[in-house]
Amino acid sequence: MRATTPIIRKIYNDCNTLYFEGKLPTPIFGTYKFNRVWGSVKTRHDLDPNGRVINFQSWLRMNSRWDISEDKMIDVVLHEMIHIYIVYNGIPVTQPDGHGEEFIKVMNDINEKYGRNVKVNKEIDLEELDTDNLRRGHYICMVEMKDARSGFYPLPPNRVPKLRQTMEKFDQVKSYTLYYTEHPFFNRYLTNKKVKSFPLYYEDVEEILKQAINLTQEKQTDTKD
Ligand SMILES: [Zn+2]
Numbered sequence: 001m002r003a004t005t006p007i008i009r010k011i012y013n014d015c016n017t018l019y020f021e022g023k024l025p026t027p028i029f030g031t032y033k034f035n036r037v038w039g040s041v042k043t044r045h046d047l048d049p050n051g052r053v054i055n056f057q058s059w060l061r062m063n064s065r066w067d068i069s070e071d072k073m074i075d076v077v078l079h080e081m082i083h084i085y086i087v088y089n090g091i092p093v094t095q096p097d098g099h100g101e102e103f104i105k106v107m108n109d110i111n112e113k114y115g116r117n118v119k120v121n122k123e124i125d126l127e128e129l130d131t132d133n134l135r136r137g138h139y140i141c142m143v144e145m146k147d148a149r150s151g152f153y154p155l156p157p158n159r160v161p162k163l164r165q166t167m168e169k170f171d172q173v174k175s176y177t178l179y180y181t182e183h184p185f186f187n188r189y190l191t192n193k194k195v196k197s198f199p200l201y202y203e204d205v206e207e208i209l210k211q212a213i214n215l216t217q218e219k220q221t222d223t224k225d
Pocket of ligand 1: 079083097098099
C-alpha cells in the first residue's frame with residue numbers, strides 16, 4: 001500500500017488504541033516523496049514552570065514514494081509514535097536522533113508484547129521494497145569498468161542527454177549501455193547518486209534488464225571502394 005493521509009490517520013488511531021491506551025495526542029498528518037526515509041515526526045511544545053510538557057503539537061509524515069506492505073506501514077507509524085510518546089511524556093531524549101535507550105526500551109516492549117517488527121534503521125533496507133510494484137520509467141546506465149567490475153547508475157532524465165560527456169570524464173569507465181525500463185525493481189533507487197562514485201551493483205540486474213529497451217545503438221559501416 002501507498003501512504004495517504006487517510007490511511008496514516010486510520011493506522012495511527014488504531015495503533016493508539018492498541019499500543020498506547022489511546023493516550024497519544026493526534027498529530028497533523030501528511031505525506032511526502034523524499035529521500036531515504038520511511039517517515040518522520042516533528043514535535044513542538046512549551047514547558048510550564050514545573051517543567052511539564054504543555055501546548056504539545058506534532059506532525060507525522062510518511063513517505064508515499066513506495067508501495068509497501070501494510071505490516072511495514074504499521075511498523076513505521078509505530079516508530080514515529082514512539083517518538084511522540086517520549087516527547088509528549090517528557091521522557092529525556094538521550095540521543096540527538098531520538099533513538100536512545102528510552103526509545104529502544106519502548107520499541108522492544110511493543111515488539112515483544114505484540115509481535116511487531118519496529119526498527120531503527122540507519123539506512124533503508126532495500127529488500128523491504130520488494131513489495132513495490134508500481135510501474136514508472138527509469139533510465140539505467142550499465143557500465144563496465146576498466147578493472148572488469150560492472151554496475152549501474154539510475155539516471156535522472158535530465159542527465160541522459162549529457163551521458164556520453166559524463167562517462168568520458170569518468171576515466172574508470174570502459175563502456176556503457178543506456179536502458180529504459182519500467183521494471184519496479186528500480187523504484188528503490190534514487191537517481192541522485194553521483195556518477196563519479198562507483199556504480200551500484202546487484203547480481204541479477206542484467207537479467208532484469210533483458211526486458212528493458214536498449215537505447216544505445218552501435219553500428220559499423222565499412223566502405224570498400
Ligand atoms: Zn526515528
